[in-house]
Amino acid sequence: MRTKTLKKNKINVVTLGCSKNVYDSEILMGQLKANNKEVVHEEEGNIVVINTCGFINNAKEESVNTILEYVQKKEEGEVDKVFVTGCLSERYKPDLVKEIPNVDEYFGTTELPGLLRALGADYKHELIGERLTTTPKNYAYLKIAEGCDRPCSFCAIPLMRGKHKSTPIEDIVIEAEKLAENGVKELILIAQDLTYYGLDLYKKRNLAELLEALVKVEGVEWIRLHYAFPTGFPMDVLDVMNREPKICNYLDIPLQHISDAILKSMRRGTTQEKTTKLLKDFRAAVPNMTIRTTLIVGYPGETEADFQTLKNWVKDMRFERLGCFTYSHEENTHAYNLEDDVPEEVKIDRANQIMEIQSQISWELNQQKIGQEFKVVIDRKEGNYFIGRTEFDSPDVDNEVLIDATKIYLKTGEFANVKIIEAEDFDLYAEVAH
Numbered sequence: 001m002r003t004k005t006l007k008k009n010k011i012n013v014v015t016l017g018c019s020k021n022v023y024d025s026e027i028l029m030g031q032l033k034a035n036n037k038e039v040v041h042e043e044e045g046n047i048v049v050i051n052t053c054g055f056i057n058n059a060k061e062e063s064v065n066t067i068l069e070y071v072q073k074k075e076e077g078e079v080d081k082v083f084v085t086g087c088l089s090e091r092y093k094p095d096l097v098k099e100i101p102n103v104d105e106y107f108g109t110t111e112l113p114g115l116l117r118a119l120g121a122d123y124k125h126e127l128i129g130e131r132l133t134t135t136p137k138n139y140a141y142l143k144i145a146e147g148c149d150r151p152c153s154f155c156a157i158p159l160m161r162g163k164h165k166s167t168p169i170e171d172i173v174i175e176a177e178k179l180a181e182n183g184v185k186e187l188i189l190i191a192q193d194l195t196y197y198g199l200d201l202y203k204k205r206n207l208a209e210l211l212e213a214l215v216k217v218e219g220v221e222w223i224r225l226h227y228a229f230p231t232g233f234p235m236d237v238l239d240v241m242n243r244e245p246k247i248c249n250y251l252d253i254p255l256q257h258i259s260d261a262i263l264k265s266m267r268r269g270t271t272q273e274k275t276t277k278l279l280k281d282f283r284a285a286v287p288n289m290t291i292r293t294t295l296i297v298g299y300p301g302e303t304e305a306d307f308q309t310l311k312n313w314v315k316d317m318r319f320e321r322l323g324c325f326t327y328s329h330e331e332n333t334h335a336y337n338l339e340d341d342v343p344e345e346v347k348i349d350r351a352n353q354i355m356e357i358q359s360q361i362s363w364e365l366n367q368q369k370i371g372q373e374f375k376v377v378i379d380r381k382e383g384n385y386f387i388g389r390t391e392f393d394s395p396d397v398d399n400e401v402l403i404d405a406t407k408i409y410l411k412t413g414e415f416a417n418v419k420i421i422e423a424e425d426f427d428l429y430a431e432v433a434h
């Protein structure tokens with residue numbers, strides 16, 4: 001007699017793109033778990049949900065390739081169903097349905113209840129802050145707002161994430177408490193624009209008040225700020241940063257460019273003079289603050305003179321952390337009406353030149369740390385090293401501190417005091433301080 005084996009459904013969530021997508025995947029996984037579904041992150045599963053990125057060309061390509069890879073697996077019988085969600089799906093759903101029809105269903109960034117239904121689950125409103133984190137146990141992203149009201153000419157994010165919407169302070173605190181109960185020691189606050197927090201809900205910029213509430217959460221030792229906008233920066237945040245030891249002296253403020261002509265065309269609402277003054281004010285208010293920024297080179301109309309202005313300014317400002325992207329011409333953005341006139345090889349060369357300057361600055365700043373002691377959190381062990389981070393470094397994008405694991409044992413997820421003994425462009429070597 002033939003017996004039919006009932007295959008158990010296992011849902012595999014695949015995450016592409018930025019920390020905001022990581023967060024969304026974790027919320028999805030939390031909802032699935034609460035519905036008693038078996039769910040894994042980037043492991044084997046017969047049902048696959050791909051959380052895509054649609055930000056710039058490279059990211060879109062990676063998302064499309066991942067969808068094609070799983071559709072192929074479905075055709076070969078390795079997986080049963082493929083669902084696609086996230087930014088790419090939000091932005092290009094009609095095209096994707098036409099071009100890759102073998103996907104079972106596409107969902108946009110606001111269609112979590114529909115996606116859950118397709119997976120045989122119900123959206124549970126009562127699960128404020130319940131999620132399955134996919135990052136190392138000691139840190140978690142905390143999304144405090146969704147969407148963006150800014151008019152930046154090059155940016156497709158408002159097309160995919162909609163208007164700015166702040167999460168109420170009390171909900172964020174509940175979420176932070178739950179994370180802390182699960183062992184999270186570092187909260188990384190994210191939003192398209194942190195500085196806009198509260199304007200919709202409380203009719204005022206309320207990031208400082210939110211920080212005051214979050215520092216009271218027991219178990220949380222570090223709170224880190226990612227993605228601030230330079231216009232209308234709420235300076236009271238710096239007072240909280242100074243006053244509260246839990247707030248890392250760290251700010252990620254993507255400045256994009258500095259030539260006035262480019263800033264104007266980018267619709268950033270600021271100038272070189274105002275931006276430079278803002279940075280000086282930051283440094284005066286919080287003297288040991290680490291400032292991270294990101295820049296775009298090769299924006300339409302960027303002349304050699306604009307680029308020289310940018311280069312000189314990067315040399316003068318001596319950012320502790322800096323990343324540089326080449327401009328990506330995105331349809332339906334304001335800048336799409338301009339001619340994408342900087343050749344690709346010039347864009348790449350300009351990005352390399354900026355990163356060369358930054359490597360030197362970073363090397364010099366790192367040399368000054370030799371002999372100094374820092375508190376680090378140990379994120380993981382890799383080969384013969386424990387890999388740690390200081391309060392001045394965010395995971396994945398910033399410097400790491402390597403500690404020889406053949407000489408000492410350190411517990412992953414815990415803090416340690418170390419002394420820097422050697423420094424490279426971006427990484428530091430340390431020994432445990434006695």
Ligand code: SF4
Pocket residue numbers: 148149150151152155156157158192193229
């Ligand atoms: S602030 Fe950031 S997310 Fe908002 S439009 Fe500008 S670049 Fe895009």
